[in-house]
Amino acid sequence: MSALATGVILVYGVILIAGGFAGWRLSGSRISLTASLASAALLAIAYRVALFHLLAGYLLALLVSLGLTVMFGLRFRRSKKVMPSGMMLAVSALVVGAMVSAILGWLTAASL
Secondary structure, three states: OHHHHHHHHHHHHHHHHHHHHHHHHHHHOOOHHHHHHHHHHHHHHHHHHHHHHHHHHHHHHHHHHHHHHHHHHHHHHHHHHHHHHHHHHHHHHHHHHHHHHHHHHHHHHHHH
8 A cells, every 4th residue: 555655645746736837827827836836845745754654754645635625625615616626626535535545554554
C-alpha cells in the first residue's frame, strides 16, 4: 500500500499543478495558479517525508487533501459547476480516502 499511496500523492500534486496552469491560461487567475503551486509544494513535502516516515507523510497529505476537499466543496456548492470544482472535489475526496486507507494500513501493520 505504501507505494500506491505515495504514488497517489505525486499524481494529485501533478493534477493540482495542471489545474492551476489551466485556470491561469483560460481565465487569467493568478490565485488559482498560486494556490495550486502552494498545495502541490505541500504535497511534494508530504511525498518526501513519506519516503522516510510513512505516517508523517501520509498525515500531511491527508491534511492538504482534506483542506482542498473542503475548499472545492464550498466552491462547488456556490457555483454548481462540475468543471473544475466538482471534478476536483471528487479527486480530492478520493485522495482523502486513499490517505485514510494508507494510514489505517500503517497503524494495523505497526500494531502487529
